[in-house]
Amino acid sequence: MPTAAPRPVSLPPLAAAAALAAGAILASATLTGCSIGSAEAAERAEGAVPRLRPTPADAIVGEERAVLTAAPNVPPPITRAHATKVIVELETTEEVKRLADGVSYTFWTFGGEVPGKFIRVREGDQVEFHLKNHAHSTVPHNIDLHAVTGPGGGAAATLTLPGGESVFTFAAMNPGLYVYHCAVSPVPMHIANGMYGMILVEPKGGLPKVDREFYVMQSEFYAKPGAAAGAPHTLDMERGAAEQPTHVVFNGSVGALTGDRALQAKVGERVRLFVGNGGPNLVSSFHVIGEVFDHVYGEGGTMVTQKNVQTTLIPAGGSGIVEFGVEKPGTLVLVDHSIFRAFNKGALAMLNVTGEDAPRVYAQNKGLPMAAH
Amino acid sequence: MRRLAAVLALLALAPRAGAAADDAAGRRPGAEMVRLPAGTYRPLYGRPGDAPTAVAAFRLDRDAATRGEFLAFVRERPEWRRGAVRPLFADRRGYLADWAGDLDAGDATDRRRPVTGVSWFAAKAYCAWRGKRLPTVHEWEYAAAASATRRDAGREPWFVQDLLTRYTTRPRPLPALPAGAGNLYGVRGLHGLAWEWTADFNSVLVSDDSRGVGARDHDLFCASAAVGATDPGNYPAFLRYALRAGLTGRAAVETLGVRCAA
Numbered sequence: 001m002p003t004a005a006p007r008p009v010s011l012p013p014l015a016a017a018a019a020l021a022a023g024a025i026l027a028s029a030t031l032t033g034c035s036i037g038s039a040e041a042a043e044r045a046e047g048a049v050p051r052l053r054p055t056p057a058d059a060i061v062g063e064e065r066a067v068l069t070a071a072p073n074v075p076p077p078i079t080r081a082h083a084t085k086v087i088v089e090l091e092t093t094e095e096v097k098r099l100a101d102g103v104s105y106t107f108w109t110f111g112g113e114v115p116g117k118f119i120r121v122r123e124g125d126q127v128e129f130h131l132k133n134h135a136h137s138t139v140p141h142n143i144d145l146h147a148v149t150g151p152g153g154g155a156a157a158t159l160t161l162p163g164g165e166s167v168f169t170f171a172a173m174n175p176g177l178y179v180y181h182c183a184v185s186p187v188p189m190h191i192a193n194g195m196y197g198m199i200l201v202e203p204k205g206g207l208p209k210v211d212r213e214f215y216v217m218q219s220e221f222y223a224k225p226g227a228a229a230g231a232p233h234t235l236d237m238e239r240g241a242a243e244q245p246t247h248v249v250f251n252g253s254v255g256a257l258t259g260d261r262a263l264q265a266k267v268g269e270r271v272r273l274f275v276g277n278g279g280p281n282l283v284s285s286f287h288v289i290g291e292v293f294d295h296v297y298g299e300g301g302t303m304v305t306q307k308n309v310q311t312t313l314i315p316a317g318g319s320g321i322v323e324f325g326v327e328k329p330g331t332l333v334l335v336d337h338s339i340f341r342a343f344n345k346g347a348l349a350m351l352n353v354t355g356e357d358a359p360r361v362y363a364q365n366k367g368l369p370m371a372a373h
Numbered sequence: 374m375r376r377l378a379a380v381l382a383l384l385a386l387a388p389r390a391g392a393a394a395d396d397a398a399g400r401r402p403g404a405e406m407v408r409l410p411a412g413t414y415r416p417l418y419g420r421p422g423d424a425p426t427a428v429a430a431f432r433l434d435r436d437a438a439t440r441g442e443f444l445a446f447v448r449e450r451p452e453w454r455r456g457a458v459r460p461l462f463a464d465r466r467g468y469l470a471d472w473a474g475d476l477d478a479g480d481a482t483d484r485r486r487p488v489t490g491v492s493w494f495a496a497k498a499y500c501a502w503r504g505k506r507l508p509t510v511h512e513w514e515y516a517a518a519a520s521a522t523r524r525d526a527g528r529e530p531w532f533v534q535d536l537l538t539r540y541t542t543r544p545r546p547l548p549a550l551p552a553g554a555g556n557l558y559g560v561r562g563l564h565g566l567a568w569e570w571t572a573d574f575n576s577v578l579v580s581d582d583s584r585g586v587g588a589r590d591h592d593l594f595c596a597s598a599a600v601g602a603t604d605p606g607n608y609p610a611f612l613r614y615a616l617r618a619g620l621t622g623r624a625a626v627e628t629l630g631v632r633c634a635a
């Protein structure tokens with residue numbers, strides 16, 4: 001056994017690594033699907049589609065700390081008429097929670113919740129993003145916000161060890177409703193374990209006023225029972241690769257939005273749903289039984305792309321905004337209309353509408369009445 | 374009462390084959406090494422068609438280093454105590470953070486738990502103090518690819534699934550050693566206890582050596598991680614490489630410990 005005091009002089013070759021990595025990122029931009037390349041040449045070609053050129057040119061006035069909310073709640077609309085510096089703090093955790101009755105699961109989360117906390121900023125804001133990873137985490141995590149223009153949507157700057165913190169800033173250039181998710185390898189596992197949420201970049205003029213806003217995010221789980229009875233379920237690799245989920249849910253667990261936890265609205269109100277899909281695999285045929293969407297902002301963009309819609313597609317890693325008025329008391333049922341998922345796997349949520357009856361909107365005139373909800 | 378419950382839970386969780394014999398013989402779990410024969414294995418990153426990587430015969434500690442063993446080290450090497458370590462060599466926020474004091478590694482049970490929250494520099498110095506060294510990534514992965522019955526079980530679905538489950542359901546606190554079933558070589562607790570340091574943990578970042586398909590750090594985020602990997606289904610290996618990619622020499626992480634080689 002050596003007796004001299006240890007002199008740790010051999011430094012890991014990090015500098016060389018950084019230099020190589022920088023080159024590699026450029027070389028592989030087309031492979032990652034995470035970077036935005038310059039398309040100017042293509043744009044100038046004849047018949048090219050005109051492109052928006054959002055810029056972070058707005059003057060940044062003041063500073064504030066973002067208030068994040070757990071689903072189904074949404075932070076209040078932004079009323080300020082100027083851009084500001086917004087500090088967002090989010091912590092990744094790994095914890096055992098209920099997935100369904102009798103089924104607990106080892107979730108990986110943003111902010112202790114699945115889906116992750118909802119972030120609301122304004123177009124033009126400068127966002128200073130603090131990502132912490134809880135010291136008890138077993139693996140590093142990062143964040144890829146689809147609202148971010150830059151390498152990995154933030155993932156390249158936020159690989160965060162357990163017990164660590166990363167900070168990066170970005171300009172919220174494109175308004176819209178965006179998914180964020182963890183993008184540490186193996187990405188499907190981090191997403192399958194619950195690492196996704198949404199960020200709304202509110203357009204400068206704000207969204208039209210409504211009475212209620214809710215955050216609803218679909219995702220699916222591939223749950224394998226633990227070895228011991230009562231042990232938490234974990235990711236079932238084979239089911240994940242085969243895209244055969246055991247559970248398809250709104251807001252992180254079967255029944256997260258039913259019974260006492262159902263969404264609430266009153267007759268005559270206008271409702272807006274910020275709908276996301278964390279995947280990891282399935283595309284959602286999002287439908288509300290007993291309602292028609294007056295407006296759909298397709299794929300979470302800022303334009304009403306369609307009116308009077310029955311079912312709208314929410315892609316994995318994508319979103320949609322739907323608006324409707326509620327005119328009749330009763331229970332509206334949110335489903336993935338790929339209907340086995342709703343009936344057998346949990347993709348079902350409820351919106352209870354209370355208030356004065358409106359028989360002209362809907363009335364049963366003959367036949368067996370259904371039990372009251 | 375809570376402690377008793379925790380201990381009982383751990384006893385139930387941790388297979389303890391051989392534990393009684395070791396204890397009776399008075400051997401410290403980490404003192405014992407096993408010899409691994411020379412062989413080849415297929416690293417996560419490489420080109421399909423590449424020859425498997427050759428690994429020379431080496432010895433590896435049967436168990437991870439315990440808090441008690443690390444305590445003996447810092448008693449003799451005061452510069453590695455929590456209050457004295459140079460910030461350049463260990464992030465003080467995490468370094469031995471679960472110890473109650475510079476020389477207080479807990480009670481007898483605690484002192485048999487794997488030591489964690491040690492930096493690469495400290496782990497390296499510890500192994501040198503033992504007259505050993507840190508295993509290389511290739512050595513570690515070679516040892517870790519073995520199931521109880523097969524040398525290269527990395528492509529067996531049940532083995533992959535078993536490791537994923539272990540990785541996501543680690544007991545906290547970690548159990549007293551020895552714990553974990555031995556693999557084919559008799560190495561215990563490689564999976565599902567603490568992660569473990571390797572000498573060249575960041576070599577994955579510079580593995581390019583002009584072949585153009587090595588893994589780079591960008592490969593460890595985004596879906597592109599699978600590009601250049603020999604086996605996109607080996608999620609446990611991706612988890613290990615992603616952790617290594619996030620490490621620096623001074624990082625001290627609660628879930629990362631050390632096991633020495635020779």
Ligand SMILES: [Cu+2]
Pocket residue numbers: 108140141142182183184190195
């Ligand atoms: Cu993650």
